[in-house]
Amino acid sequence: MTESLDATDWSILSELQQDGRLPITELSRRVGLSASATTDRVKRLESLGVITxxxxxxxxxxxxxxxxGLVRLKYSAHQHQPLHRVLEERREILECLRTTGDDCYTVRVAATSMRHLEEVVDELARFGSTTTSVVFSRTLPYRGPVEPPKEPKQP
Incomplete structure (x- = not known):
């Protein structure tokens, strides 16, 4: 997929990740294309599934x-659908990542209080053992990729 993204595509992605409401006229000025060429590029990135x-x-x-809260879950069952239903129903669950290692899932939970966080963790604990961390601050908020991935160096 990255072979089809050039420097201009990456510039468009970078700008839109900083401000998704950027008008096409301003976006085209920033990336050095006409408005119609920029629109075509954005539509292409959307149709490729790069912009989701x-x-x-x-x-x-x-x-x-x-x-x-970040909840790590060691899932003890082989059927994951019951957990997936809870993930869909609980809107305070912002994200769930299936991971390797001792834990099967890492879940990001937004809570109104410690009691609320405890309630969500208790519900997740029905599926296996949990370890929960509370976030003090976002040292580096999500920013998305802004340049093409680098190829690993050959030994």
């Missing part, structure tokens, strides 16, 4: 969710 959507970034604390 546009969304608002929400300040969780200001939205009433002052606690962010």
């Amino acid at each position: 959507g546009y969304r608002a970034e929400v300040d969780l604390e200001k939205a009433g969710f002052p606690l962010l």
